[in-house]
Amino acid sequence: MAVRKFFSLYGAMLLKNMRESTAYKFDFILGILAHLLIQASSLLLVMTVYTHTDSMGGFTFEQSLILYGCSLLATGIEEFFLHNVWSISRHVNMGTLDSVLLRPVKPILMLVMDGTSIHGFILGICGVVCLIVGFAQGGISFGGWKCLWLILCSVSGAFIIFSITLIMETLAFWFTDVVNAVVMVDNLRQFVRYPITIYQPFIRNILIFIIPYSFTSFFPAALMLDMEEYSYYAYFTPLIALSMVIIASLFFQFGLKFYHSSGGGQ
Amino acid sequence: MRKKADKYLGLLWIRMRASVQYRFSFVSGIISTLLQIAIQYAIWTQVFKNRVSINGFERADMFTYLLVSQSLLIIFSFRNAPERMISQKIKQGDIALELIHPVQFTLARFFENLGDSVMNIGIAILFVVVCGCVFPDFIVPKSIGSVLMFLLSVCFSYLIMFFISAMAGYLTFFTMNFWGIYNAKKAIVDFLSGALIPIALFPESVRWIFSYLPFQNIVYTPVMIFLEKYTMRECGVQLLIQCIWMIVLMCLNEWVYKVSVRRISVNGG
Numbered sequence: 001m002a003v004r005k006f007f008s009l010y011g012a013m014l015l016k017n018m019r020e021s022t023a024y025k026f027d028f029i030l031g032i033l034a035h036l037l038i039q040a041s042s043l044l045l046v047m048t049v050y051t052h053t054d055s056m057g058g059f060t061f062e063q064s065l066i067l068y069g070c071s072l073l074a075t076g077i078e079e080f081f082l083h084n085v086w087s088i089s090r091h092v093n094m095g096t097l098d099s100v101l102l103r104p105v106k107p108i109l110m111l112v113m114d115g116t117s118i119h120g121f122i123l124g125i126c127g128v129v130c131l132i133v134g135f136a137q138g139g140i141s142f143g144g145w146k147c148l149w150l151i152l153c154s155v156s157g158a159f160i161i162f163s164i165t166l167i168m169e170t171l172a173f174w175f176t177d178v179v180n181a182v183v184m185v186d187n188l189r190q191f192v193r194y195p196i197t198i199y200q201p202f203i204r205n206i207l208i209f210i211i212p213y214s215f216t217s218f219f220p221a222a223l224m225l226d227m228e229e230y231s232y233y234a235y236f237t238p239l240i241a242l243s244m245v246i247i248a249s250l251f252f253q254f255g256l257k258f259y260h261s262s263g264g265g266q
Numbered sequence: 267m268r269k270k271a272d273k274y275l276g277l278l279w280i281r282m283r284a285s286v287q288y289r290f291s292f293v294s295g296i297i298s299t300l301l302q303i304a305i306q307y308a309i310w311t312q313v314f315k316n317r318v319s320i321n322g323f324e325r326a327d328m329f330t331y332l333l334v335s336q337s338l339l340i341i342f343s344f345r346n347a348p349e350r351m352i353s354q355k356i357k358q359g360d361i362a363l364e365l366i367h368p369v370q371f372t373l374a375r376f377f378e379n380l381g382d383s384v385m386n387i388g389i390a391i392l393f394v395v396v397c398g399c400v401f402p403d404f405i406v407p408k409s410i411g412s413v414l415m416f417l418l419s420v421c422f423s424y425l426i427m428f429f430i431s432a433m434a435g436y437l438t439f440f441t442m443n444f445w446g447i448y449n450a451k452k453a454i455v456d457f458l459s460g461a462l463i464p465i466a467l468f469p470e471s472v473r474w475i476f477s478y479l480p481f482q483n484i485v486y487t488p489v490m491i492f493l494e495k496y497t498m499r500e501c502g503v504q505l506l507i508q509c510i511w512m513i514v515l516m517c518l519n520e521w522v523y524k525v526s527v528r529r530i531s532v533n534g535g
Contacts, residue, residue, distance in 0.1 A: 030446030034453045041457035045309075048463050052320050053313045180294030187298045189304055198308045 010113050028118075034118055039126045042193070043068070057197035062138030063225050064195065066131050068152075070224065071193045071217035072079060072127030074157030080120025082162040084111055089172035089179050108252055112162075131224075134260065146224055153223070153234060156241035157216030163244035164211060166252060173255035185211065192217045215240050241249040274377040280383025294468055296389065299336050306332050320465050327493055329447060330405040331464050333397050334489045338420065341383060342427045342484065350439040356458075366533070372432055372523060405493060412494050413503050419488040422508040427484050427513035430455065436519075436526040460486030480511040 022028050050061040059067065088111060089099040131150075135142050148192050166246065170181040175181075188206075192213045195202050207214045217239045222230035287293075307329065315323045323331070324357060398406050407413050422482050432452045456462060464500035465486050476482045485506050490496055 027446035030402065030450050034446065034449035034451075036455040037450070037457065041453065041462060044457070049309055049313055050466055051469065052467070058310045072332055078424075177290045178501055180290050184294050184297050187301045190301065194305065194309060198312050200308075203304070263361075 007108065013113045014116050017114070018118070019070060021118050022075045026129075026144070031071065032122060034119065034161045036123050036126070039123070043130070044063060045250075046194075057195035059195045059197075060138070062134045062140070062223075066138070066224055067132035067195060067221040068193055068242065069127045069130030069134055069216060070154070070221040072123050073154040073188075074124070074127075074216040074220075075189070076120045076124030076127055077154055078120065078161040079117050079123060079157035080110055081116065082158060083120060084114050085120040085162055085165050085169055086182070087111065087152075088166070089182065092172040093176060101259075106254065108249055120210075136166045140225060142224075149223055149234065150220065153215075153220035157220065158239045159211060159241040159245050160216050160237075163241070163248035164213075166248040170248075170252045170255040189213050189216075210234075218219075274373060277374055278381040280378040282384045282416075285382050285385050287325045292385065292389075295340065295392075299340055302345055303332055304334050321513075323464060323466060324496070326405050327401045327495075328464075329401070329403045330493060331489055334394060334492050335402075335461055335485050337393045337486050338423070338488060340390045340393070341386045341420075341424065343386070359404075372519065375435075376428060377434060383424075386459055407492055407494055409461065411498070412491065415505065416488055417489050419505060419508060422505065422512055423484045425512050426480055426508065427455070429512070429519045430480070433515070433519045433522050436522045439526045439529065449500075453480055455484065458482060459484040460489070464489075466490075467501045479513060483508045483511055 046064055047061075049056060051063070054060065054096075061182060088097075091100060091111075097107075100107050100110050134140070164185065165182060167180065170187050171181065172178040188211055191199065191203065191207055196218050197206055198216055204214075215233070219230055219234040220237060223234035233235075310325075310328050310332075313320070314328070318324065320328075342468050399405050407416065430451065434447050458476060458479055460476075460482050461484075465473060465482055466475070476486075482502075487508060491504065493499055
């Protein structure tokens, strides 16, 4: 469908969801403060670790900060724009996927459009702050080339996260209790907030080759930090993102064939 | 008296049976905990490469701290959060019905919560025991006294956690939705209770804040007792502090409850 139409629909959906979130004002503000506190405490863990050591997996504090910022940025973008992919299993289980299928928009696009979380926006901001502090304090160079690749990798990273989640969610067409599995895989994402060099080779390989979360934060960060051994891999990120999106979408289309409506519909 | 007890135990029993239904979310919760432990373990292993001890904590201490604190979190995560239940009842107006019931509202919620927790408690105990047998690094308390004090401390922690959750639940009446308060409470508690990082590892300048708040008594105190980092006398003092906080929070909770109920009655709900 026409690109312009897609974007205008998307914009409308975004506004709708924002209004929904801010319906309960005080609760909304409290939620934001809560998320900021959660981020602060995670960062505090990193800072506390660095008061007792100079290097973690070969990363200094500023370097870890940049790594952390990269992971927050990718996560933030995914959570803000693409988070509705999490609702697929719920729709399939409750049979409410019908209302999505009936819309004059491709189901996958519809699902992607209808969900935005302000949480993502906050994460993104926190990520940018981390990056700024990391670059400034670490005295690391930053130029147009890096800026371009940062944006490219962050967006690609968001799509990688999206694709992995989509693949897991598609399993809902065959299994009923899939949400827990999705949550488990998503928890693996926590691993890549820290240098993957600190983990055993077994875990590291899973995070690179099987569930490529490393490409959402570690390799882009290595590129930002001019780390020779790893930065080369960052250039593959957009390619990996693209292929994963294609694979995930195809898998979803395939799964759709198995969809049995509950008959009730909405 | 017996009749009264039966009512509350009945609530506990119902919840306990219901929690068996949530088997899978339960298992995934355990696995998520294990993943958390794996990450923390990897991080702290790096730190201990160059140091033998940090602020009195050795590698084995840290490892044990991680395992025991995460086990406690399994218990305290309150799957069917009291906040959610209370706020649901308030939102749906069921609260009027509940107030007619011949049971004390908070007490009823407590027993429901306990029912939910039974499975979690069993798993947490199993977890700690298995770790104790499997990992050579895992420090096991050497005296029965320590174990008993640890268990007592955990009971106090459970109550403290419950009262905080219940209060948060009543406060949802003022914010109209439980989500914000739930996340805020979770964030504050996770951070200040010593769940992520042992409070002893924080710089001196920050640590005094923790001692004035009830949160460190939820995770930090019981685990320190487990690690036998306190002398007998210090243990006694810490248990007393927990007790005091428990009573303070209970009174505070009753006060918030009364204020909320009055508000509802005034609104004619």
